[in-house]
Amino acid sequence: MNFDELITIRRDLHRIPELGFQEFKTQQYLLQYISSLPQERLEVKKWKTGIFVKINGVNPKQMIAYRADMDGLPIEEETGLDFRSEHEGNMHACGHDFHMTIALGVLTYFVHNPICDDLLFIFQPAEEGPGGAEPMLQSDIMKEWNPDFIFALHIAPELPVGTIATKPGLLFANTSELFIDLKGKGGHAAFPHQTNDMVVAASMLVTQLQSIVSRNIDPLDSAVVTIGKITSGTVQNIIAERARLEGTIRTLSVQSMKKVKERIEALVKGIEAGYQCEAMIDYGAMYYQVWNEEERTREFMSFVEKETNIIVKQCTEQMTGEDFGYMLKEIPGFMFWLGVDSPFGLHHAKLNPNENAIKVAVDLLCQYISWKGN
Numbered sequence: 001m002n003f004d005e006l007i008t009i010r011r012d013l014h015r016i017p018e019l020g021f022q023e024f025k026t027q028q029y030l031l032q033y034i035s036s037l038p039q040e041r042l043e044v045k046k047w048k049t050g051i052f053v054k055i056n057g058v059n060p061k062q063m064i065a066y067r068a069d070m071d072g073l074p075i076e077e078e079t080g081l082d083f084r085s086e087h088e089g090n091m092h093a094c095g096h097d098f099h100m101t102i103a104l105g106v107l108t109y110f111v112h113n114p115i116c117d118d119l120l121f122i123f124q125p126a127e128e129g130p131g132g133a134e135p136m137l138q139s140d141i142m143k144e145w146n147p148d149f150i151f152a153l154h155i156a157p158e159l160p161v162g163t164i165a166t167k168p169g170l171l172f173a174n175t176s177e178l179f180i181d182l183k184g185k186g187g188h189a190a191f192p193h194q195t196n197d198m199v200v201a202a203s204m205l206v207t208q209l210q211s212i213v214s215r216n217i218d219p220l221d222s223a224v225v226t227i228g229k230i231t232s233g234t235v236q237n238i239i240a241e242r243a244r245l246e247g248t249i250r251t252l253s254v255q256s257m258k259k260v261k262e263r264i265e266a267l268v269k270g271i272e273a274g275y276q277c278e279a280m281i282d283y284g285a286m287y288y289q290v291w292n293e294e295e296r297t298r299e300f301m302s303f304v305e306k307e308t309n310i311i312v313k314q315c316t317e318q319m320t321g322e323d324f325g326y327m328l329k330e331i332p333g334f335m336f337w338l339g340v341d342s343p344f345g346l347h348h349a350k351l352n353p354n355e356n357a358i359k360v361a362v363d364l365l366c367q368y369i370s371w372k373g374n
């Protein structure tokens with residue numbers, strides 16, 4: 001497979017971003033490509049909108065798994081690229097088009113150059129939510145194939161092409177989504193005393209939530225409470241009966257997640273009492289931290305340093321979340337950042353990763369897997 005073909009694939013995938021568990025076109029596209037490869041060593045199984053692809057090794061002693069996530073985000077793309085999203089309101093703004101393309105490039109290489117060990121490629125839906133890794137891990141297919149070792153990458157816009165970064169131990173935070181619905185009493189804007197205004201209650205709650213990290217969490221144990229979306233009201237002269245806050249919680253430790261949630265619940269109770277309203281909290285999808293197994297991570301970092309021209313950096317942990325953490329909880333392995341050099345970061349409408357990073361990643365992974373699996 002040549003690099004131009006991979007670029008075409010990446011652009012095709014970039015045009016059709018789909019949200020979690022709706023990756024129908026994406027799945028179809030991947031299946032079509034995989035069916036064009038020589039089939040002798042391949043076993044392909046669909047799982048919801050995801051796919052498992054096994055390449056049978058020549059003399060297997062273990063199974064090495066590689067995971068790529070598939071879903072896009074509900075963001076209106078603003079890159080102005082020729083191959084920008086054709087799905088209005090959705091965009092591959094977290095690099096999953098890169099992740100899938102790289103997986104296809106590596107898969108293609110090993111179909112033509114089989115190694116001793118079995119390889120398992122996992123195309124996983126719904127990483128951005130509600131989370132595909134945990135149910136995929138519990139699937140009969142995963143239980144049957146039961147890989148011995150697993151790894152994955154994530155694009156890093158802030159790193160130059162030709163650079164990767166990772167670390168042994170904690171890499172990504174524990175996360176929980178957060179949805180809070182408030183219900184008060186609406187009415188005419190001119191008669192506020194006859195209402196319980198949920199715009200005011202929601203605004204107060206957003207402000208109070210900011211005190212959790214600054215006042216309830218040990219400063220040496222980081223946490224984040226972000227409200228990314230507020231919806232409320234209908235027109236400018238009606239007092240809103242309802243408001244909805246949508247956000248996310250991130251913590252480095254499992255204990256702090258519990259603490260943050262206790263504080264949110266206490267503050268929400270206070271808002272209910274103070275603004276005479278009803279509140280409902282829903283924590284949505286929760287992701288377990290990404291914990292890189294120490295030995296394999298160090299071995300990988302030293303392999304990259306000694307055997308390739310790629311610069312490998314030891315990074316610090318980040319407050320990003322990844323449901324790949326569930327896979328790493330059960331199967332030893334690691335995740336690393338791949339430099340893609342974009343001035344706009346992850347989840348930005350102008351994210352435009354440098355496509356040269358695809359070749360860097362495919363070459364690296366082919367080299368590393370050949371070394372591990374022979």
Ligand SMILES: CC(=O)N[C@@H](CCC[C@H](N)C(=O)O)C(=O)O
Pocket residue numbers: 094127128129154175176177247248249285287319320321322323346
């Ligand atoms: C790498 C990355 O950006 N991952 C997402 C995962 C989102 C998890 C969930 N939907 C949440 O918002 O908590 C991230 O936002 O870190």
